[in-house]
Amino acid sequence: MNASVVSLTLRHAADKATALAALLEDAGAEPAFRLAEAIASAIAAETDAGVARSLRDRLEAFATPVAWTALARLAMQASDKPAALRAVRGALNAAPAPDAELLLLEARLLAANGSMVEALASAREALRQFPAHDVYLRHAGLVDRIMASGAWTPRRRLRVAIVGGGTTRLLAEAVRMNGFRDGIGIEFYEGPFGSWRQEIGNPGSGLYAFRPDVVVVVLSHRDLDLPADGAKAQAEQMVEEIVALWRVLRERSSAHIIHLAFDMPPDGSWGGLEDARPAGRRQAIRYANNLLRENRLPGLSLIDPARLGGEVREVWDAQSWYQAKHYPAPDAVPAFSELIVAACRSITGLTSKVLVVDLDNTLWGGVVGEVGVRGLVLGAPSAEGEAYVDLQRHLKELTQRGILLAVCSKNESADAQRPFAEHDGMVLKRDDLAAFVANWNDKAANIETIAGDLDLGVDAMAFLDDNPLERSWVRTRLPQVKVIENDGTPSGMLRALRRGLYFDAVDLTEEDFQRGRSYQARAAIRAVSDTSRTAEDFLAGLGMVCRHGPVEAATIKRVAQLVNRTNQFNLTCRRYSETQIAEMAVDPAWWCRWFRLQDRYGDHGLIGAVLMRKGAEAWSIDIFLMSCRVLGRDMERFMARCALGAARDAGISRVYGEYLPDTRNGLVSGLLPRLGFKPAEDPRFCFDVAADALPEAGFIRDADGAVRNRALELPVSG
Amino acid sequence: MTDLQTLTTLRGLFQEVFDNLDLVVTPETGKDDLEEWDSITQVKLVLAVEAAFGIRIKPDEVETLNSVRDFAELVRRRRGGG
Numbered sequence: 001m002n003a004s005v006v007s008l009t010l011r012h013a014a015d016k017a018t019a020l021a022a023l024l025e026d027a028g029a030e031p032a033f034r035l036a037e038a039i040a041s042a043i044a045a046e047t048d049a050g051v052a053r054s055l056r057d058r059l060e061a062f063a064t065p066v067a068w069t070a071l072a073r074l075a076m077q078a079s080d081k082p083a084a085l086r087a088v089r090g091a092l093n094a095a096p097a098p099d100a101e102l103l104l105l106e107a108r109l110l111a112a113n114g115s116m117v118e119a120l121a122s123a124r125e126a127l128r129q130f131p132a133h134d135v136y137l138r139h140a141g142l143v144d145r146i147m148a149s150g151a152w153t154p155r156r157r158l159r160v161a162i163v164g165g166g167t168t169r170l171l172a173e174a175v176r177m178n179g180f181r182d183g184i185g186i187e188f189y190e191g192p193f194g195s196w197r198q199e200i201g202n203p204g205s206g207l208y209a210f211r212p213d214v215v216v217v218v219l220s221h222r223d224l225d226l227p228a229d230g231a232k233a234q235a236e237q238m239v240e241e242i243v244a245l246w247r248v249l250r251e252r253s254s255a256h257i258i259h260l261a262f263d264m265p266p267d268g269s270w271g272g273l274e275d276a277r278p279a280g281r282r283q284a285i286r287y288a289n290n291l292l293r294e295n296r297l298p299g300l301s302l303i304d305p306a307r308l309g310g311e312v313r314e315v316w317d318a319q320s321w322y323q324a325k326h327y328p329a330p331d332a333v334p335a336f337s338e339l340i341v342a343a344c345r346s347i348t349g350l351t352s353k354v355l356v357v358d359l360d361n362t363l364w365g366g367v368v369g370e371v372g373v374r375g376l377v378l379g380a381p382s383a384e385g386e387a388y389v390d391l392q393r394h395l396k397e398l399t400q401r402g403i404l405l406a407v408c409s410k411n412e413s414a415d416a417q418r419p420f421a422e423h424d425g426m427v428l429k430r431d432d433l434a435a436f437v438a439n440w441n442d443k444a445a446n447i448e449t450i451a452g453d454l455d456l457g458v459d460a461m462a463f464l465d466d467n468p469l470e471r472s473w474v475r476t477r478l479p480q481v482k483v484i485e486n487d488g489t490p491s492g493m494l495r496a497l498r499r500g501l502y503f504d505a506v507d508l509t510e511e512d513f514q515r516g517r518s519y520q521a522r523a524a525i526r527a528v529s530d531t532s533r534t535a536e537d538f539l540a541g542l543g544m545v546c547r548h549g550p551v552e553a554a555t556i557k558r559v560a561q562l563v564n565r566t567n568q569f570n571l572t573c574r575r576y577s578e579t580q581i582a583e584m585a586v587d588p589a590w591w592c593r594w595f596r597l598q599d600r601y602g603d604h605g606l607i608g609a610v611l612m613r614k615g616a617e618a619w620s621i622d623i624f625l626m627s628c629r630v631l632g633r634d635m636e637r638f639m640a641r642c643a644l645g646a647a648r649d650a651g652i653s654r655v656y657g658e659y660l661p662d663t664r665n666g667l668v669s670g671l672l673p674r675l676g677f678k679p680a681e682d683p684r685f686c687f688d689v690a691a692d693a694l695p696e697a698g699f700i701r702d703a704d705g706a707v708r709n710r711a712l713e714l715p716v717s718g
Numbered sequence: 719m720t721d722l723q724t725l726t727t728l729r730g731l732f733q734e735v736f737d738n739l740d741l742v743v744t745p746e747t748g749k750d751d752l753e754e755w756d757s758i759t760q761v762k763l764v765l766a767v768e769a770a771f772g773i774r775i776k777p778d779e780v781e782t783l784n785s786v787r788d789f790a791e792l793v794r795r796r797r798g799g800g
Contacts, residue, residue, distance in 0.1 A: 141736065323777040
């Protein structure tokens with residue numbers, strides 16, 4: 001329904017009110033922003049006051065999102081912002097799903113009112129709906145204003161430099177806006193047009209002066225500029241140039257590099273021959289990308305825009321390239337920016353860690369409590385059944401790389417568990433789940449319980465449910481949870497998961513592979529701890545052994561992951577990039593140690609790290625952190641004993657520590673005094689290693705015997 | 719689509735892109751009146767107008783769009799007067 005038709009209809013209808021009613025009826029419950037605008041304009045242009053009044057009345061009677069939005073537009077034209085805000089809220093309440101246009105209009109009106117905190121919430125929710133590019137363009141100024149207002153405290157800050165062969169500004173702005181959405185305060189530097197070589201090559205360039213944390217390099221197939229055939233040599237040459245510049249960049253900066261692989265151009269003049277011939281153009285582009293992949297440096301992520309094939313038709317578009325050398329094409333900018341922001345989330349430790357899923361009509365078709373296990377739609381030969389299997393397979397694969405899966409279902413617990421044991425079509429097993437909650441309580445409360453059980457924040461959780469009412473409830477009660485909007489079908493849910501890149505990671509560590517087992521072990525331990533006679537018996541029975549060592553090549557990645565992801569058991573919450581940690585690891589002025597814990601249930605992997613600055617007279621703890629998975633075992637005492645012992649062995653008499661309050665580390669506010677540190681100048685504490693006894697670590701045996709423990713000598717049993 | 723409707727929509731777009739709900743936007747409003755109207759703003763206005771009206775603006779037309787009236791006339795040409 002386009003605006004011209006609306007205009008004609010309302011201008012020439014004999015009975016305009018009825019014509020309007022027909023238009024509104026047609027539009028139904030969908031928001032239809034432009035239609036609402038057209039209706040509002042038509043009514044505003046109405047010269048007969050009586051007719052205008054009756055049309056407004058008709059809008060108010062209808063109370064659909066389109067009607068409310070039209071009323072909002074009319075109110076704005078009359079500069080009546082309070083009325084506009086009421087109408088926008090009416091539209092939002094009536095809409096079947098959150099609507100980005102309406103949310104941003106609400107944000108704009110709230111901001112005009114001075115209600116910045118509420119405006120912030122609406123703007124972020126809007127950006128979670130994957131709006132089209134023009135929505136980003138039109139509201140960049142508003143989001144900037146909200147970011148600068150002081151109502152917003154980012155969880156992380158990143159200085160991001162973007163260089164490329166074309167126009168990068170639109171991409172940079174979308175990255176910044178989506179960063180805001182995800183709690184990352186991005187300040188960006190944009191290299192002068194087309195000057196990526198100079199920006200990286202010239203040590204005095206603006207890029208280096210900017211001191212970026214991340215450098216994004218965006219080159220398109222046009223920068224390769226290959227002939228249709230005989231293209232291999234040229235491709236190789238370009239790759240050599242790029243890799244050399246990567247090395248230069250790495251020498252001069254510890255920034256993480258995000259390099260976009262070359263896109264595939266539209267079909268060329270040699271068509272299929274560009275694929276078939278060994279030096280054909282398309283073959284050469286693939287070859288270039290493979291060479292880039294093989295020559296990656298540590299701290300560099302190569303992202304392939306081909307991943308967007310499902311979402312955007314063309315990442316490069318001829319018309320927009322000719323217009324202003326846009327790359328990516330404007331329509332592709334939001335999806336393209338999501339790839340970059342997902343990498344930024346991974347680098348800063350903000351990737352979601354848990355996916356909470358519903359059961360009925362989410363993991364399978366049907367309500368198990370009503371139709372029983374045999375009545376469920378799951379598996380062949382039903383098409384929908386196969387789609388649910390695909391969804392389960394996707395979720396299972398997520399768990400295999402360390403994403404935790406939790407069930408939150410409104411069901412009798414027995415009913416909910418039955419399909420896992422009895423239905424052949426189930427890909428997911430009970431063991432794949434880190435938590436399982438089935439009851440009749442409200443899901444927001446249940447999600448908070450799950451978060452507590454897993455010792456993770458709700459802000460690390462995403463929620464997948466086919467039921468829009470449940471989604472809306474959780475969205476309202478727990479705004480930090482990423483509620484995955486979807487159309488209620490299994491393929492729709494897969495598409496939503498793919499779009500959101502909620503769990504996208506630039507790298508994996510051994511701990512990622514072990515995480516699932518580690519959480520199973522926790523559950524087993526919880527069961528055991530109920531039956532142990534005393535806490536000491538329980539700890540003794542675990543047979544804990546700690547391996548530890550200096551941070552070096554094999555452990556840098558995992559230590560960086562911990563430094564960026566650990567929010568609770570973290571004394572200072574300082575964040576460092578992988579490259580910075582690599583530098584500290586070889587710097588004689590730093591003491592950097594990793595700690596790894598095993599017990600009779602298995603290997604928890606590398607779960608703690610301590611980084612100390614070595615001064616001439618005293619050492620100072622810069623980072624002291626531990627995974628919450630191993631709370632309650634005195635592991636922190638072991639780590640402290642090791643660190644303080646090292647200082648003492650080096651002839652140092654004092655070690656300083658500090659507690660820097662962050663949003664979620666209240667857990668360790670009293671840690672330093674508990675370990676035997678005494679207050680020094682706030683926020684510092686001091687441990688006198690010469691005079692005071694080092695903390696004891698109860699039941700943890702040192703694998704290397706370097707840390708002498710007056711604990712029981714326990715065998716490491718199976 | 720009437721000129722008034724086009725103008726109303728353009729007003730909305732300008733107020734959004736320049737981030738000012740109280741911005742007075744008339745057909746005469748142009749590059750000289752708004753100091754934030756630089757080349758990147760030009761790109762944004764063009765893309766926003768393309769999306770709002772479902773039209774495509776040609777590369778050589780972009781530099782001729784220096785006022786609200788210029789945009790309105792382009793929209794009218796593309797979609798036919800109303």
